[in-house]
Amino acid sequence: MSLRRLAPDQPTSFAFTPENLAWAQKQLKKYPEGRQASAVVPLLWRAQEQNGGHVTEPMIRVIAEMIGVSPIRVLEIATFYTMFNLKPVGQHLLQVCTTTPCWLRGSDAVVAACKKHIHPHAETVSADGKLSWMEVECLGACVNAPIIQIGDDFYEDVDGARAEAIINDLRAGRKPKPGSQIGRQTSAPEGGPQTLTDASLYTKGG
């Protein structure tokens, strides 16, 4: 994790779309009177989604105003949580897990594929604006390591070549199939079941 600062180039303003504003007002009502500041994370998250994946300075001011705190309090939150991106991201953001289990299972090759096919530097948008990648800490799916998170989906059991295939699909506008890239069922053993292979052991009357 590196220093988290707001990007140097910032837009001048931010406003929620009418739908998101209505949603945000509803979120604010979830909290008791005087505790609206608690809505900071959902509001920031929705604003980041609306903005194409990153948090901007005007956004911080707008949200601070909505929840009735000073902007520094929202900036503290936005810089604390790595789920908030402070710099522009590509249309698709590849979050590559490099924590120990993924690393042991070959996340270096995944990172190398990202460097080669997206951009040599993490958190930098590719030349065509479609992709960017970053290293993240444990995504909590170690049994299927290595993992890439793209948007709301996990891509499991990737390696260099499969990562490249995913990148190529995304670049071509196709959506790769989420889940295990080697076709295993959730986190069942590779190559099919290793135990309970005899159906008679668990079928009725067997």
Added chain:
Amino acid sequence: MTKLIVDGKEIDVPADYTLLQACEAAGAEIPRFCYHERLSIAGNCRMCLVELKGSPKPVASCAWGVRDCRPGPNNEPPVVNTKSPLVKKAREGVMEFLLINHPLDCPICDQGGECDLQDQAMAYGHAKFNRYEENKRAVTDKNMGPLVNTIMTRCIHCTRCVRFAAEVAGVDEIGATGRGEDMEITTYLEHAVSSEMSGNVIDLCPVGALTSKPYKFNARPWELTKTESVDVMDAVGSAIRVDSRGAEVMRFLPRVNEEVNEEWISDKTRFVWDGLRRQRLDKPYVRKNGKLQPASWAEAFAAIADRVRATRPERMAALVGDLVSAEPIKALKDLMLALGVANLDCRQDGAKLGHGPRQGYLFNTTIAGIEHADALLLIGTNPRWEAPLVNARIRKAWLRNDLKIMRIGPRFDLTYQVQDLDNNPADLADIATGKHRAFEVLKNAKHPMLILGAGALARPDGAAILDAAAQIARNTGMIGPSGEGGWNGFNVLHTAAARVGALDLGFLPQKGGKDTIAILDAAARGDIDFVYLLGADEIDTKKLGQAFVVYQGSHGDAGAHRADVILPGSTYTEQNGTYVNIEGRVQQARRATFPPGDAREDWTILRALSDVLGKKLPYDDMGTLRLAMLKDAPHFAETDRAPAHPGVDVGIWTSIGAAGTIAKTPFEYPVKDFYLTNPIARASHVMAECSSLFVKPRLSAAAE
């Protein structure tokens, strides 16, 4: 009360104490960085770890309540150790983590010699050197404005500054961004902290991360002479320590005075010291052929004497300024009375108060007393700029006691919630008679109070406003029993340090005499030929007309520019003097350095002049002068104590001010620029910078 055993010693402490407080009560010393008595508890530095029997790990004593300690199996009191090997090891470990990333730049650090980290590393750290081989973390410095210098690599993330800004100063502008090793203390987008009390973070910072920008690389604490004194930048009389080296004041620091400033001071108080060196009057001047020419004391006195002899007393007048101590005021009064002059006034702003009982112009609730109040009416006052420390107390009461605050005056962010009534002074009469909704709020409160600003009284209808305020106080039950535990909710908030002392000594128009406004009008008409200005700069000097003006003071400001004779006096750091603060607390300012050049102590100038004028004053030293003052105002004998809620006699509250109609003209605040209220502040570059940064944008925004 709860029993505890601290280091084998049994003590009995209130259950709401923290372990740290309990250990201190038992006489144990607990090191700390993040904990501060006047701030909320953060518990993040871990330096205050102690061993609590039964707990598997050492506990942070600052964040552990006494009532959370479990008794032993047979109901023995909880046992706490602060000196055990476990505690020693824990402290050493914490200290190691703090030092891993702390630069070893003590030799070039301004905090050196008064650094908590330095001291505690000596006392509680590992006695081992050259053990850090890894690179230290480096953090970019942040801009926090013209007052606070930042060297953020030194920051240990105690968050005292963050809590101070949010809690005490009431400006939520400092925060901690990032996390873990990348945590950084900063202001939003590195804006300067827009507080009048921001300098206090310098004292709070336990390391050299936040230091004083104007004082940067100027001196070392051990080479400074420390003089305990009081501040005169506002009428609060904050306790300060003047640190001087040789002939120069190097800095001001606060002293603890729970009853006045706790341990804070305003930025004007703290950073005005460069104004003490600039624009100084260091020799007498006499105007010859329209130009001020340097002169000797004898020539200056002779010029005055010639003029005084040629002028009838009723065509003479004397005005006292805002920073003058009581002694020269007394000397000037005696001299003028001896000459038969009745046109005396100390109220440069023309405030209509001072006649009648002392309670009529004091802050009777006392500053500490604000903490007990539950309803407050602000009348034409902006305490944030007129007395930042009073404002901090009001904020404290608002945070803790749910103090309800109402205001009649222009809108201004006071750092707490205020209910704005119409800015119509005429409503005061309705409040007094119960016809206004504010009456009920005050009446139903247990400890109601009002604060009457100096600006509200410096109007043609000032006396009627004073009268209306006194009626409000009387009718809403603000006047309670006197003495300790009593209550008096009637308060006047002065802006000038000299004012209460001068009023106490009766530096007011004598029988048949004119007040400030009448003196200036008469001078403009040509009816006054001789005006003696004792440090009086806040008047419209254009109105002095053709009068012969003597200016005695320390700085070349408005008064000196207009003067025909200049007598160079001393500032509050260059002479001993008595000041009376808004509460009526008599305090001593002490000399830290000597006045420059030929400048002299103010009362000695008047004593010498009196000899030349043939009206020799009957005192040759400060002691006799002070004895003479006691005759005018016996309460000067009792220093450092505020009168405890005087004024039980309800009768006196009808004699304050004068009945009359109050105009509907809205109130205006007397302080237009917090940083430039007096000659010393106007001579200071630091104050000028603050003014252009914080006040100018506000004024231009208001003009649009």
